[in-house]
Amino acid sequence: MKTLELGYIHIKDIIIGSESKVENGVLYVDEAALKALVLEDENLKDVSFDVAKPGESVRITPVKDVIEPRAKVEGPGGIFPGMVNKVEAVGEGKTVVLKDMAVVTAGKIVGFQEGVIDMSGPGAEYTPFSKTLNLVMVCTPADHLLAQDPDATLPIENEKKPEYEQAVRMAGLKVAAYLGDLGKNVTPDETETFSTPNLKEGIEMYPDLPRVVYVAMLQTQGLLHDTYVYGVDAKRTLSTMLWPTEIMDGAIVSGNCVSACDKNPTYIHENNPVVHELFKQHGKTLNFVGVIITNENVYLADKQRSSDWAAKLCELLGVDGAIVTQEGFGNPDTDLIMNTKKIELKGVKTTIVTDEYAGQDGKSQSLADADPLADAVVTGGNANEVIILPKMDKVIGMLDYVDVIAGGHAGSLRPDGTIEAEIQVITSATNEMGFGKLSAR
Amino acid sequence: MSKRVVHYINQFFANIGGEEMAHIEPELREGIVGPGMALNAAWKGEAEIVNTIVCGDSYFAEHEAEAKEKILNWVKEIKPDFFIAGPAFNAGRYGYACANICVAVQELGIPVLTGMYQENPGADYKEKILIVATRDSAAGMRQAAPTMAKLALKIMNGEKLGASCEDGYMNNGIRVNFFEKERGAKRAVDMLINKLNGKPFVTEYPMPSFDRVAPNHAIKDLSKATIALCTSGGIVPKGNPDHIESSSASHYGEYNIAGVDDLTSETFETAHGGYDPIYANEDPDRVLPVDVMRDLEKEGKIGKLHDYYYATVGNGTAVASAKKFAAEYAQKLLAAGVDAVIMTST
Amino acid sequence: MTNNPRVRDVYGSKYCVLYQDCSFNELLFAVRDKVDKGHRLLTHPLSGSVKPNETPYKSIMISVDRGPIDFESSSLISSAITAATDKKFEKYVERQKTFNKRILEDFQLVDYCVITSAIESARTGL
Numbered sequence: 001m002k003t004l005e006l007g008y009i010h011i012k013d014i015i016i017g018s019e020s021k022v023e024n025g026v027l028y029v030d031e032a033a034l035k036a037l038v039l040e041d042e043n044l045k046d047v048s049f050d051v052a053k054p055g056e057s058v059r060i061t062p063v064k065d066v067i068e069p070r071a072k073v074e075g076p077g078g079i080f081p082g083m084v085n086k087v088e089a090v091g092e093g094k095t096v097v098l099k100d101m102a103v104v105t106a107g108k109i110v111g112f113q114e115g116v117i118d119m120s121g122p123g124a125e126y127t128p129f130s131k132t133l134n135l136v137m138v139c140t141p142a143d144h145l146l147a148q149d150p151d152a153t154l155p156i157e158n159e160k161k162p163e164y165e166q167a168v169r170m171a172g173l174k175v176a177a178y179l180g181d182l183g184k185n186v187t188p189d190e191t192e193t194f195s196t197p198n199l200k201e202g203i204e205m206y207p208d209l210p211r212v213v214y215v216a217m218l219q220t221q222g223l224l225h226d227t228y229v230y231g232v233d234a235k236r237t238l239s240t241m242l243w244p245t246e247i248m249d250g251a252i253v254s255g256n257c258v259s260a261c262d263k264n265p266t267y268i269h270e271n272n273p274v275v276h277e278l279f280k281q282h283g284k285t286l287n288f289v290g291v292i293i294t295n296e297n298v299y300l301a302d303k304q305r306s307s308d309w310a311a312k313l314c315e316l317l318g319v320d321g322a323i324v325t326q327e328g329f330g331n332p333d334t335d336l337i338m339n340t341k342k343i344e345l346k347g348v349k350t351t352i353v354t355d356e357y358a359g360q361d362g363k364s365q366s367l368a369d370a371d372p373l374a375d376a377v378v379t380g381g382n383a384n385e386v387i388i389l390p391k392m393d394k395v396i397g398m399l400d401y402v403d404v405i406a407g408g409h410a411g412s413l414r415p416d417g418t419i420e421a422e423i424q425v426i427t428s429a430t431n432e433m434g435f436g437k438l439s440a441r
Numbered sequence: 442m443s444k445r446v447v448h449y450i451n452q453f454f455a456n457i458g459g460e461e462m463a464h465i466e467p468e469l470r471e472g473i474v475g476p477g478m479a480l481n482a483a484w485k486g487e488a489e490i491v492n493t494i495v496c497g498d499s500y501f502a503e504h505e506a507e508a509k510e511k512i513l514n515w516v517k518e519i520k521p522d523f524f525i526a527g528p529a530f531n532a533g534r535y536g537y538a539c540a541n542i543c544v545a546v547q548e549l550g551i552p553v554l555t556g557m558y559q560e561n562p563g564a565d566y567k568e569k570i571l572i573v574a575t576r577d578s579a580a581g582m583r584q585a586a587p588t589m590a591k592l593a594l595k596i597m598n599g600e601k602l603g604a605s606c607e608d609g610y611m612n613n614g615i616r617v618n619f620f621e622k623e624r625g626a627k628r629a630v631d632m633l634i635n636k637l638n639g640k641p642f643v644t645e646y647p648m649p650s651f652d653r654v655a656p657n658h659a660i661k662d663l664s665k666a667t668i669a670l671c672t673s674g675g676i677v678p679k680g681n682p683d684h685i686e687s688s689s690a691s692h693y694g695e696y697n698i699a700g701v702d703d704l705t706s707e708t709f710e711t712a713h714g715g716y717d718p719i720y721a722n723e724d725p726d727r728v729l730p731v732d733v734m735r736d737l738e739k740e741g742k743i744g745k746l747h748d749y750y751y752a753t754v755g756n757g758t759a760v761a762s763a764k765k766f767a768a769e770y771a772q773k774l775l776a777a778g779v780d781a782v783i784m785t786s787t
Numbered sequence: 788m789t790n791n792p793r794v795r796d797v798y799g800s801k802y803c804v805l806y807q808d809c810s811f812n813e814l815l816f817a818v819r820d821k822v823d824k825g826h827r828l829l830t831h832p833l834s835g836s837v838k839p840n841e842t843p844y845k846s847i848m849i850s851v852d853r854g855p856i857d858f859e860s861s862s863l864i865s866s867a868i869t870a871a872t873d874k875k876f877e878k879y880v881e882r883q884k885t886f887n888k889r890i891l892e893d894f895q896l897v898d899y900c901v902i903t904s905a906i907e908s909a910r911t912g913l
Contacts, residue, residue, distance in 0.1 A: 061468075089650075110894075110897060158896050206816075210848050211635045218902075219836070221834055222797050243592070258835075258837060259836040273624060274626045276626070277626040278630060297905070298901055299905040300831060301829070321633050323629050330835075330836070330870070351632045356646065358616035359655065359874065360878075363614065363615055364875045365869075370648045376633065376644050377648075378625050378645050380625055389913035426859060433625070434626030434629050438618060439621045439628075440618045440619070441607075441612060441615060577804070686819065687822065687823045687861050688822075688861045689864075690870065714822065714858060714861030714865075756865050
């Protein structure tokens, strides 16, 4: 039996100042200390912090990642193993969580980057991160990463972009872990416990319940398309298994932000909605066996191998049902259909979660691949839906690239400051782990 | 000012009679008849049925052109803001009439709405006109009428259409976003539990389905008929002279088979890239059955095998392209006096 | 096969790189023609989350050796063409004209990284 207790500390306000602590639901942040922590990375020259609150006329863009601060209080390992803490298996004991808030990293890595979080207005309806108190950090690259080209509209030298991406990714994780640590000595407002029996125990405990596995597909295709598991670039892995609680301890982190609507920020991995919903039914209507993670590579033989392995693990576990979630659009549809088909052909019933690219008029074919065996689909909505985002009083990050972000189009940043864009620019709008309520018919 | 609505119903719902009265011609009545009461009441004065058109189901089916003309003339004269037909539930001819008259009225620029059971043949028109999904019998009137009334009013007021499941219309092929009550992950878990327990569940995205084409009337005397062969299986003369692509084909080929009794691996092959070509190349008759057609010709079972066949590759070829090819060579087949076509796929 | 100058410049001397100065969709059709000649597709034609036509660049790996037409490759490239030529992506074509040099270089970089991940796979496995 693997058991993890999550202790939730509800954060009601964030104050940037000269001391770091959590007191009476208020997070105080020592700006100098955080800065020093971030600037340990020689690839970063500066970092600025800002707070965005729900309901404010604030736009954050371009969003790179969103992270929930957590820390291990009891049990082996540390949060974000293999990334921030040493690589030791996590997922049991006690973990403290700073709830109702998030660390948001913003930084321009490529010119066409995207990811918009509006804290109010119509865009706020579509992103879960309009409801969290956000500590936003904008990271400036170090001089040695800067382009020599005087015409450069983006500051970074092309060759150095992967280094800058990594620096911003790590900065966010380090800050989230640092803030999580502040909760270690605070009594949580509430706790929730998650227990997963091992295979043998599970069968003995729930002999009559259908056994269900969760198959999480991780996008793994190169710069800005990557996901890391215990510090390993997931494109170099075979499909494997995790305890569901390992994910809650930050075993999976995101390096993904192109087409922001259906990329899983680290926050959504930590709060994986399928894992949580399966736990709610665990022992009642089903027996939640565990999580299979599988990648979405570019190389076709990799797709073949990974989907074979996902199906093989389902077979080996002898499960009755599987929920499959994908990440991204286009070629991941091929992985999704391959996984679903192969798992169904093993006699395992599937439900899949995806989103759609049905065109602005909703008339185009939604997925790039299809199969009649995928007969139980949950959709996160049509990412091509057009939305007008009003001008905000304040922008954190940079706005000058919104007119080239995916889903925007020429002139999408109008002279009056409003943005006409597809909802695919909005962070997690059509999340394919089923985090949100948006759907389509 | 209240919106003006014309309502179309059949003889049964007008209380004239059942099957024995299905022959009655269209008639125009003032005001509300039968199920219009429920619609009118739901509109609470915002819209009102000014006229009801009653037509026998058999009459519409057998005299479609006349019926349509008569009804359209009335509608043109009345100039209503909206046209509503049915609901027809599971009555096949009624549903067919409702759908067809709605299509015709919609062409006049007047918004329309009908309602029927999803398996009613009239429901085939769901991508052309809005159709509210109803139960399979008139017992479903109590649910159908308010849904239809609400949706009709929404359209009359120029409001944006919600998703099909919100507004109760049959999926019309246009995907519309909306916010569900539960998040996606919960919906997925609930759906899986139903699927595991053999209980009904509704997918939120049905995998793409294909056009259904109603077959033509049967040929009375095959022994006098000229039959043509066509294929999307890519059978072409050896060497693929027209360079038909192995996928996403941009054109079709026209090939003479006069005097050819058998397709052989020396003379024909497949250009198709979407299936294992070994067996088609070994004996192309397996895809384009010229050999058996010649046998039938000799036996007098068919009049004649047409001298030309038309071929393209169906592999990923856009439906729109396929339609365009067929529309073009169908004219050639008609001009050549071909009576029927055997279309082989792979 | 690529229309990305960066991929040509970096990999041109190490691997067999067929460079074409053409549009995204034209490259897909060029790959389709190779598949018709019996080359196998080794990477997914719609790799990456940057939408067809949103990025002008695409690199696709195919086998050097040829055999009978590989039907999996053929059906993949055809569904990719169907998806990429959908009118929902047309609007991006106009937008491409507004890209400056650096934006274009960013698109080249991302496509380069995506194909690099496939090259790494190809070097260590089948």
